[in-house]
Amino acid sequence: xxxxxxxxxxxxxxxxxxxxLRGPAAGYLLxxxxxxxGRALLAGRPALLEALGALTEAPAPAPTGDAxxxxxxxxxxxxxxxxLLGALPGLLPQLADRTLDPRCRWAGRACAVxxxxxxxxxxxxxxxxxxxGREREPGPRLPGLLEALCDPAYNPHGPLHxxxxxxxxxxxxxxxxxxLLDRDRCVIQRLLPLIQSPDSTVCRGGVVGTLRNCxxxxxxxxxxxxxxxxxxxxxxxxxxxxxxxxEEETERLPVDLQYLPPEKQREPDPxxxxxxxxxxxLLTATKAGRKLVRDQGAYLVxxxxxxxxxxxSVRGACEKLIQVLIGDEPGPGLENLLEVTxxxxxxxxxxxxxxxxxxxxxxxxxxxxxxxxxxxxxxxAPEGWVTSAPRGPEEPGRPSGTGTG
Numbered sequence: 001x002x003x004x005x006x007x008x009x010x011x012x013x014x015x016x017x018x019x020x021l022r023g024p025a026a027g028y029l030l031x032x033x034x035x036x037x038g039r040a041l042l043a044g045r046p047a048l049l050e051a052l053g054a055l056t057e058a059p060a061p062a063p064t065g066d067a068x069x070x071x072x073x074x075x076x077x078x079x080x081x082x083x084l085l086g087a088l089p090g091l092l093p094q095l096a097d098r099t100l101d102p103r104c105r106w107a108g109r110a111c112a113v114x115x116x117x118x119x120x121x122x123x124x125x126x127x128x129x130x131x132x133g134r135e136r137e138p139g140p141r142l143p144g145l146l147e148a149l150c151d152p153a154y155n156p157h158g159p160l161h162x163x164x165x166x167x168x169x170x171x172x173x174x175x176x177x178x179x180l181l182d183r184d185r186c187v188i189q190r191l192l193p194l195i196q197s198p199d200s201t202v203c204r205g206g207v208v209g210t211l212r213n214c215x216x217x218x219x220x221x222x223x224x225x226x227x228x229x230x231x232x233x234x235x236x237x238x239x240x241x242x243x244x245x246x247e248e249e250t251e252r253l254p255v256d257l258q259y260l261p262p263e264k265q266r267e268p269d270p271x272x273x274x275x276x277x278x279x280x281x282l283l284t285a286t287k288a289g290r291k292l293v294r295d296q297g298a299y300l301v302x303x304x305x306x307x308x309x310x311x312x313s314v315r316g317a318c319e320k321l322i323q324v325l326i327g328d329e330p331g332p333g334l335e336n337l338l339e340v341t342x343x344x345x346x347x348x349x350x351x352x353x354x355x356x357x358x359x360x361x362x363x364x365x366x367x368x369x370x371x372x373x374x375x376x377x378x379x380x381a382p383e384g385w386v387t388s389a390p391r392g393p394e395e396p397g398r399p400s401g402t403g404t405g
Contacts, residue, residue: 006045013051019061026055026063026070033073043080049087056106057094068109075116081123092123093130100144105157115162115206118169128173138179149207150190152199159199164206171213180210181220188214188224192234195276201269208275211235215282218289225283225292232283232293233257235276236301238267243304252297270311277302277317284324299325 011017012025029052032038042048055067074080085091098110118124133139148154149163170176180187194207211231215224224231233254240257242264250258267273280298284290302322309315 006048010047010051013048013055015054015058023063023066026052026066030066030070030073033070036077039074039077039080042074043083046083046087049074049084053088053091053094056098056110064106065109068106068113071113072109072116075113078120081117081120085117085123085126092117092127096127096130096141099160099163100141100148102148102155104155107155108158108160108162111160111162111166115166115169118166121172124169124173128170128176131170132175142179146187146190149203150194159203161200161203162206164194164200164203165209166206168206168209168213171210177214177217180214181217183223183228188229188231192229192231195234195238201272204267205269205272205275208272208279212275212279212282215279218282218285221283221286221289222292225289230254232280232296232298235280236296236298239273239276239305240264240301241266241304241308245300249297249300252295253300254296257297257301266305266308270314273305273309273311274314274317277314277321281317281321281324284321290324294325 009025009028012021013029017025029042029048032042052067052070055062056064056071058064058067071084074084088094092114095110095114098104099107099114101107104110114127118127131138131142131145133141145163145167148160149167152159154160167176171180179185180191188211191207191210195204195211197204197207214220223229233256236254236257240260242260242262245253267276280293284293299322302318302325306315306318306322309318
């Protein structure tokens with residue numbers, strides 16, 4: 001893009017510009033954001049990024065929808081984050097307020113931008129500072145985010161599904177996990193029903209990712225597994241199918257998992273199933289946690305899941321959890337698996353074994369694909385509309401790339 005074209009676009013996009021030119025100019029920028037080269041080009045033009053930000057605040061008939069659309073696409077590219085936040089230093093609080101405004105027509109897209117930006121550690125910290133405020137206790141924005149997530153009718157203009165992934169990203173940070181795990185707030189208990197939300201895979205995945213990140217805090221495991229929260233049945237139910245158990249086995253299961261109907265379906269998304277297994281695995285890190293998980297019949301549900309599971313990666317995660325549940329207890333000093341120091345050479349060997357297992361699963365999956373009947377490829381996202389739902393990290397506090405959704 002030469003300087004003349006950029007100058008003309010800025011003229012068209014300026015406040016008070018002709019509506020018949022402002023709309024096409026915004027549409028042109030939106031088209032650029034649909035390609036990697038176009039996003040890189042805009043990243044080098046901070047004045048155009050500022051113009052897009054101004055459009056999101058402009059009154060009708062400004063092309064506000066196209067401007068938000070473009071920001072979603074730009075935020076899906078981590079290479080653009082620094083330029084975007086540099087050109088629009090007030091973007092994070094602006095988007096937070098738009099997301100939490102129940103009258104805002106574009107709250108869903110504002111939330112999607114935040115979800116994309118918080119895939120990176122720097123913006124994640126900055127947004128948490130915005131949501132928390134300057135006081136020792138969190139301000140109204142962070143509790144408001146949870147209110148909006150738990151209320152499907154919060155915004156009559158449309159659901160805020162990306163609040164789930166946004167919260168998952170935020171709980172990669174210890175301060176956010178501490179807020180959710182505050183026993184006086186009862187936040188975790190409000191999130192648990194959303195694990196089974198039928199409305200959105202994106203929201204379910206975000207909530208499960210949030211719970212998985214919170215399970216890294218092993219000091220809360222007994223509380224999470226105890227009667228005040230009773231998290232395990234909520235994690236196991238999406239993994240359970242319609243299989244029948246003997247009377248003796250049924251009595252070992254939590255009440256909510258007994259005598260499930262023949263039409264009971266498992267969670268359809270393999271990434272979410274894997275995160276549920278990972279959350280339970282984290283809860284078995286301590287001796288007390290392993291006992292509580294065993295005593296609630298988790299092995300029975302996992303045994304049937306392993307027989308049914310079609311995804312090699314999920315099946316591998318299931319096998320590891322089963323090994324923990326049926327294996328011998330670790331020796332003295334090794335009871336808390338999250339605090340065990342693994343020598344570098346052992347860690348390297350374990351990583352190599354994991355890579356080999358993953359390669360074997362990939363080959364198995366490819367062989368099944370070759371044997372399967374040919375079918376249509378999954379639909380591609382339309383150019384100019386890129387939305388990336390983030391997932392949690394390998395370790396909390398280290399935001400990573402895109403995942404479920």
